Amino acid sequence: MSGPLAVVRRLGAMVTDGIWRLGFAARFFGLMLLYSGQSFTRLHLTIREIYFGGVLSLLIIVVSGLFVGMVLGLQGYETLQRFGSGDALGVLVALSLTRELGPVVAGLLFASRAGSAVTAEIGLMKATEQIRAMDMMAVNPIARVVAPRFWGGVISMPLLAAIFTAMGIFGGWLIGVVFIGVDEGAFWSQMQNAVDFRYDVMNGVIKSVVFGVAVSLIAVFEGYDCTPTAEGVSRAITRTVVSSALAILALDFVLTSFMFRGTS
């Protein structure tokens, strides 16, 4: 078969493969939820993953948050002062971070730093038959290996987003108040008046939880489903980073369209 028919055939195969894989991932997700009990009854398994996924990601989150906040401070002040609203810098920095940049950028960093590591670890365990050995020892690998890593990611992600946001606000304050000279009282009081806890902060938290679920699911699934070879693991890591980034951005649009419709 050649020409346009071959193209149509390949396109069709890609679509059916994609749907099949999506169904497989959904079934995997269901099984993982079913076998999640051990992640909470043997909490040390999950805490270990929070350490590896969350605590060890702190450095990149803190530094990135600081720089993003500093850039926001510079760019925001430059724009606001054209309209004589330089004092509203605190509002701009805080709303940008709590609603969007905090969850999204922290999610992207989390996917690159922790998600890829989880995929690599599970993939290598599969390639070296550790997963199969565990299964032969009558220990369910989904309950013992996959679920704790998933829940570790889901718990870590909102905490990392909160730290990213806090560091960003600190960076904005550093540039706006300390270096540019925006009035400190105006910076904080306007922020306090404009940022609503339920509308802004909680919606940001919800976003970060959703991103945590998406990134962690993609990471564990890609690791568990990878071809057990060096090349297969490498491809799985790439897919984790790419799919996580796309999922975060697409989910962000969907969530934003439901949460913030210009009513406030």
Add this chain to the structure above:
Amino acid sequence: MATLPDNPLVRLQDVRFAYGEREILRGVNLQVRRGQVVAIMGGSGCGKTTLLRLIGGQLRARSGLVEVGGRDVSRMGRSELYALRRRMGMLFQFGALFTDVSVFDNVAFPLREHTDLPPELIRDLVLMKLNAVGLRGADRLDPAELSGGMARRVSLARAVALDPMLVMYDEPFAGLDPISLGVIGQLIRRLNDALGASSILVTHDVHESLEIVDYVYFVSDGRIVAEGTPEDIRGSRDPFVHQFVNAEADGPVPFHYPAPPIAEGFLGRSAT
């Protein structure tokens, strides 16, 4: 060897298995009696490891009977299968040790997962198992610090941690130096007899295996093509067994992969 009871621990009857359209096993019959060490031999890709996976319940036969301890593995649910696997041990080709924990924790893993024993007792049991494979002094090492032979021995200690009734070995001799090879061979026999277990070895290391096993099955083209005691095998006139035991390059298993005639291949024309 002691007199063995007649009822087999493992029985495969007319077992067929395929990966998709590719048929791997075409009606395999074999049995392993209690206390026996049985070798399954054959060329690479002939379905030996598939047989172990069928016995362990990691794969399901397309048809036929796979029975362990009198129960059909193919019909077991997950909890039944896991209950059965607690009484099985398996040594994987390259050990499959957990690389993020020490040798001690690797051997302790099944004990911690499946028993409520106090840590002091688990410590004693782990050291006993490690002592049995000669590696009590290596308990604090990481798997990355072990040689291939040592890793295989640690894996063996882990496989027998729960005193299984059946131990399965997937290519236990692959890639080992002659000393390690002999050590692993002797350990397999000694541990089997000490535990009163049965063992199945999947291997193509003929000479080492014939020294330690009670019975041998030869697999080729998805079928059992020959079987017997080591003495039977050594004296066999079967062309396949003869080629395998004497490591001959050509015979019933051809040297050349099927190909068009050589003239056609090199000169791009049909041979006349």
